[in-house]
Amino acid sequence: MKNVREMKEMLEVLEHDPGILPNDLAVMLGIDVEEVTKDIRELENNGIIRGYRTIVDWDAVGEEYVYAVIELNVALEDRRGYDAVAERIAGFPEVLSVRLISGDYDLSLTVRGKSMKEVAFFVAEKIAPLEQIHGTATHFVLKTYKENGAILFDEKKPERLSITP
């Protein structure tokens, strides 16, 4: 890896376009393809690259997922603080994200299920009963407009003239 600036540039490209071919990435950044492959492996190994995900608009294929944002009040009972409870909650596959937040609540989760009932039961059975959890607020998602930086609504790009000086 040459320097931090180049590493960041590589990560920016990968974040935006994880499927890019190493050859293209090498030319884009002006470095050898061997170096690119080696650097990517290194970034994966040391946990800077945490994974590659495809953003899917499940609504568009008629898959009826139900998403909910769930806010939790946490009462701290041991010295491990928020981490212990957050890590525990993060273990459930239904939970897509866990964040420690400021404000009226302490943790914010995104949960995905097949139905409202499933999500509600998940919260009632797995989350609410945890000792440290002293309150929950569940907000079901009605429509997602933007996900991880990707626009999920149809956006018509204004047209340019095809030939201009």
Next chain:
Amino acid sequence: MHRNKISRIVQSVPPSGIRRFFDLVTGRDDIISLGVGEPDFVTPWHIRETCIYSLEKGYTSYTPNQGLIELRELICEDFYRNYHLSYQSDEALITTGVSEAADLALRAIINPGESVLVPEPSYVSYKPCVSFAGGKPIPIETFREDEFRLIPEQIKKHVTPDTKAIILSYPNNPTGAIMERKHLEEIADAIIEHDLLIISDEVYSKLTYNNHHTTIAELNGMQERTIILNGFSKSHAMTGLRIGYALAPMELLSALAKIHQYTMLCAPVTAQMGAIEAMKKGEEEMQKMKKEYNHRRRIFVKRLNDIGLDCFEPQGAFYSFPSIQTTGLNSEQFAEQLLKEQKVAAVPGSVFGRSGEGHIRFSYATSLNELKIALERIEQFLNR
């Protein structure tokens, strides 16, 4: 008795060579166009939002002739920060695009019959604007072997006692050439020796990929004879908002401002508001776009060379200007056949002056995916 209604000057200027290609392409959606001279990005949202908000607040009246004072001050600060050049806000004029600024600059300095040197290949408007202003454009060639930089010998060869000014446009459309400080220094002596004014169109100044842009006004004795033209179209993807500006010492600038106040009055206020936002907070988005152009540039130019179109590395703007001489076609034939057979639109080099012949302009201000498809098609075209 019929008198010809159209002025002799206007009649003498040939129609733009781009027009024909425009007509061939219009209305077709199966074409990948590498013929576009503007960013493919939409104006950053914070700038658009500022324009919308200014309309909501009712900013719809004239501004001072020279433009909003805040915008002029921001531009002057930017020039001091980047080039250590001092301009007072009175030495800045906000125009309706750089095109207006170029027209004003030429009209402000040309007496009937005086000539202006126009290094080519260059943007298509300079020569006609010189003619419209009553002057005589003198095209001077730049060469592939100099990476399309202007060399002093060419100035000396073409300058006459009637020559009033020279137009510089680097980073260059269509070649992507730049003039580094040392190259500008090489031509400075010839410019001083012949007491030429300089009209320096630097609209692509923010888009240089290996070097920080140098403006010729930075060189000793140059600021006093230079009219700098620049704007927001390319740097902030604001082409349709039409905001450009001119910077020049008071005596010159007031001549431009005089014409502007009688013709344009002022640049559109909404767009000026957007330009203020661009100056204040546009850096990050601009750098993002520039990075993206740079990635495309590297991929596109390498592939062009790989498939057999000799292309020097463009250092600025968003154009590549490969030679097509190995194909045996002239640039118009190449562009027309490429369009008809492979549905890729590009602009023949000859449109940008005689020394553009033998080359073609491909713009890489298009998504990487489209560029890749276009490259495949160009390769097929070359192998037919």
